[in-house]
Amino acid sequence: MSASAKRKTVQGITLCADPARERCFRVAQLDSEMQKFENAMSEDARRERLHRHMNNETGALEIAAQCLADFPESPWELRMQLARQAFDESRHVHALHQRLRQLGGYKGEFPIGNFEWAVTNMCDTLAARLAIQNRTFEAGQMDLLGTLRQIWRSVGDERTAEVLEHILADEINHVRFANQWIRKLVQADRRLLLKVACAVRFLADANSAISEPTANSGETSAQQHKKIGINVEDRRHADFNDDEINEILRQAGMSSLTGAGAQA
Amino acid sequence: MGLILREKAEYLATFRWLEVFLMETLARWVPTTPEMEVKVLMGRHIWDAAQHADALGKRTFELRAPLHYTLAPLPPHLNTMNELASVEDTAGRFQAVYDVILPGLAARYQQYLQNSDSLLDEPSFRVIEGILNDYARMRKESDEVRAELVETLVFDPGRAERWSRQENEISEFVLHGGGSTLAREATV
Numbered sequence: 101m102s103a104s105a106k107r108k109t110v111q112g113i114t115l116c117a118d119p120a121r122e123r124c125f126r127v128a129q130l131d132s133e134m135q136k137f138e139n140a141m142s143e144d145a146r147r148e149r150l151h152r153h154m155n156n157e158t159g160a161l162e163i164a165a166q167c168l169a170d171f172p173e174s175p176w177e178l179r180m181q182l183a184r185q186a187f188d189e190s191r192h193v194h195a196l197h198q199r200l201r202q203l204g205g206y207k208g209e210f211p212i213g214n215f216e217w218a219v220t221n222m223c224d225t226l227a228a229r230l231a232i233q234n235r236t237f238e239a240g241q242m243d244l245l246g247t248l249r250q251i252w253r254s255v256g257d258e259r260t261a262e263v264l265e266h267i268l269a270d271e272i273n274h275v276r277f278a279n280q281w282i283r284k285l286v287q288a289d290r291r292l293l294l295k296v297a298c299a300v301r302f303l304a305d306a307n308s309a310i311s312e313p314t315a316n317s318g319e320t321s322a323q324q325h326k327k328i329g330i331n332v333e334d335r336r337h338a339d340f341n342d343d344e345i346n347e348i349l350r351q352a353g354m355s356s357l358t359g360a361g362a363q364a
Numbered sequence: 365m366g367l368i369l370r371e372k373a374e375y376l377a378t379f380r381w382l383e384v385f386l387m388e389t390l391a392r393w394v395p396t397t398p399e400m401e402v403k404v405l406m407g408r409h410i411w412d413a414a415q416h417a418d419a420l421g422k423r424t425f426e427l428r429a430p431l432h433y434t435l436a437p438l439p440p441h442l443n444t445m446n447e448l449a450s451v452e453d454t455a456g457r458f459q460a461v462y463d464v465i466l467p468g469l470a471a472r473y474q475q476y477l478q479n480s481d482s483l484l485d486e487p488s489f490r491v492i493e494g495i496l497n498d499y500a501r502m503r504k505e506s507d508e509v510r511a512e513l514v515e516t517l518v519f520d521p522g523r524a525e526r527w528s529r530q531e532n533e534i535s536e537f538v539l540h541g542g543g544s545t546l547a548r549e550a551t552v
Contacts, residue, residue: 158400158403168391168410183414187411190407
């Protein structure tokens with residue numbers, strides 16, 4: 101049975117069962133099971149950030165690899181992009197693990213979550229998986245990384261900032277090829293639009309189910325992400341058009357920054 | 365024994381099939397292998413196999429075959445590959461790729477070079493020499509991970525030797541003359 105065909109249920113939502121992890125890892129199913137810190141850049145919190153990010157990159161590697169396994173008939177040029185993404189994500193995991201160890205951390209030090217894998221692999225088309233993993237999760241990570249590298253620099257950790265800068269550059273490529281291929285695939289088969297729309301709706305439902313307001317701020321992780329801001333410049337590099345960027349800003353409550361918002 | 369042009373295209377098309385098979389096998393194993401270092405290693409080598417398949421597929425077109433011409437190997441070799449791809453444990457997967465498939469394929473690529481013409485077929489030589497260099501790097505990287513995980517993974521050398529023997533015993537692996545019509549040949 102394909103790894104993407106196994107199922108689990110979390111808070112009443114059916115999701116793809118977790119990928120294989122070593123026994124040292126504790127796998128969380130809800131946001132509230134992840135470790136949180138009052139001081140977001142304390143030494144422990146920094147290691148937790150790297151540890152969480154390392155597992156997210158592992159998940160991105162697994163999702164790209166699973167797409168290669170599940171969609172052997174997709175265009176060869178797209179498969180090449182997915183193979184390249186697997187290579188990039190592998191290097192990200194390696195670099196973050198290396199940095200984690202340099203800061204005294206280790207595999208399994210904190211809980212991990214596999215939400216992206218669990219949601220993305222519920223989609224039965226490659227276009228929908230690209231829309232969820234690359235165009236949504238990875239584009240969201242672009243927004244976070246736009247700010248995070250400055251935060252690491254501000255606490256004097258130039259090396260981690262450098263790692264994140266290189267990861268960001270790679271992620272832009274992953275989001276760009278997804279944007280371009282989703283357009284091509286949808287042009288070739290308009291029914292895929294419905295599949296993509298359903299996948300986005302499913303993601304919203306799953307997100308509400310697992311994201312509980314944090315004890316400290318009362319905000320969900322999605323709300324916290326909105327506060328980070330939208331990385332408009334890199335979204336342009338990743339081939340989001342102006343209409344799409346305006347819509348993302350509007351959804352984030354920043355429509356006053358867009359032309360349409362200014363006119364309203 | 366020298367190869368004629370059509371046979372060269374068939375060899376390269378079969379090599380392409382094997383590289384795609386390696387890419388897909390590694391891709392299936394990444395989510396189902398627990399050890400993070402092994403996932404990372406396999407993730408790196410997915411891209412290597414994809415690039416090899418791409419270069420071979422472009423070369424088949426230059427040899428008057430379709431772009432990305434791909435031929436499955438003959439049943440004995442195909443069955444051996446499928447058997448190796450069905451291994452479930454991490455140590456076995458590791459050995460299947462780095463102790464059996466890569467050395468076995470390297471020997472078959474070398475055999476191709478011995479049977480082809482280094483001047484007239486120089487573009488194929490360049491592609492294959494690049495692949496062989498990559499294989500050497502891939503095996504070196506696998507040795508590093510193996511050393512890192514020596515206390516976690518238990519390797520059974522007897523199993524790898526058995527698989528290698530099985531792979532080595534298959535001499536003919538390319539289907540000649542039975543593949544799809546060479547696209548450009550039909551128009552000449």
